[in-house]
Amino acid sequence: MMRSLWTAASGMIGQQFNIDTISNNLSNVNTTGFKKNRPDFEDLLYQTTRTAGTPATEETLVPVGVQIGHGVKVSATQKIFTQGSxxxxxxxxxxxxxxxxxxxxxxxxxxxxxxxxxxxxxxxxxxxxxxxxxxxxxxxxxxxxxxxxxxxxxxxxxxxxxxxxxxxxxxxxxxxxxxxxxxxxxxxxxxxxxxxxxxxxxxxxxxxxxxxxxxxxxxxxxMSNVEIVKEMVNMIVAQRAYEFNSKSVQTSDSMLGIAANLKR
Structure with a gap:
């Protein structure tokens, strides 16, 4: 199965978590003393098929390697303790x-x-x-x-x-x-x-x-330190990122369909 399916799926899961966090921030916009959350993300493990610095000849080394990433995951959710109005x-x-x-x-x-x-x-x-x-x-x-x-x-x-x-x-x-x-x-x-x-x-x-x-x-x-305009912008970015990852899933599925239809 194509690796890109699972990689894109991890991106969709991460952006869904991002939207969940933004929704919680917006729902508490009038909560006294509320401090907004910020999700932090990190990339997953890489599969290394060629290591940088591997000898190419007796006198030369490979300048860059070949690594393939496996997506993203949530690393933390941090409370931002800035002063509210x-x-x-x-x-x-x-x-x-x-x-x-x-x-x-x-x-x-x-x-x-x-x-x-x-x-x-x-x-x-x-x-x-x-x-x-x-x-x-x-x-x-x-x-x-x-x-x-x-x-x-x-x-x-x-x-x-x-x-x-x-x-x-x-x-x-x-x-x-x-x-x-x-x-x-x-x-x-x-x-x-x-x-x-x-x-x-x-x-x-x-x-x-x-x-x-x-x-x-x-x-x-x-009052809450949630800034509505920034949260709305973050929501738009998260929505578009979710769409882009879904497009990757669709493209991978289309490529698999082409491969499955080679023999007819």
Whole structure:
């Protein structure tokens, strides 16, 4: 069977994966704190029928060899952690990160999740939680009789509120951010959360605005960093590449048909 059939088929499979990745990016264009994926490809093994440098005569060498490739495969999918645009929401429990860092939440199984989604809620206990009820860590609990609209979070993560009968705001907590040596090595688990892996390294905690951490921006949310125009261009390129590979399959099939019809 012709090698080109399988080579072109690997190209079609690779471009289908490319389209799947682009579709996921576009479907999350309005997801708070979402970071787009980029697929990376690599060529497959080569069959070497003649090695470069093989002696041609006693005094000369073959300058180039003969190698035949076997197609392409997906080598990695990488999260691109570029800054998303900030949107002013006016909500007292919304916090965006401008710069490097993640919020940490405590999941139901006792493990930590890391997120750029700062769309927190204040539950019945006055505690900051994620949309799925995961508690922000370190815990941030507001006093029972706090004035909701007085909640303020500074760029270095200090949380203050006003209490009835008091003119001066009261400090009730301190936000912390966490960064990683290799954030692209984090494992995405859905719900806008990441978990640490051996590739990401251990989390490095710190106060916002210090030691390389980003700053916190109150009453703002970080939007997705998906760029629709670029994704559409990538989709067109992937579609055309898929078509070209399908043409290779058709051409190989046509050549096989010609060979099969030689004897008539």
């Amino acid at each position: 900030l949107q002013n929401t006016g909500n007292v429990s919304d916090v965006a990160i401008e710069g490097e860092g993640f919020f940490r939440v405590l999941m139901y199984d006792g493990t930590y999740g890391y997120t750029r989604d700062g769309a927190f809620k204040i539950d019945s206990n006055g505690q900051f939680v994620s949309s799925n009820g995961y508690r922000l860590m370190p815990e941030l609990v507001l006093p029972e009789n706090f004035i909701r609209e007085s909640v303020a979070i500074s760029q270095d993560g200090i949380v203050t509120v006003n209490l009835p009968g008091q003119d001066d705001p009261v400090t009730v907590g301190q936000l912390e951010l966490y960064r990683f040596t290799n954030p692209a090595g984090l494992q995405a688990v859905g719900e806008n959360l990441f978990k640490i892996s051996n590739a990401s390294g251990d989390p490095i905690g710190g106060q916002p605005g210090f030691d390389g951490m980003g700053k916190t921006v109150h009453r703002f949310l970080e």
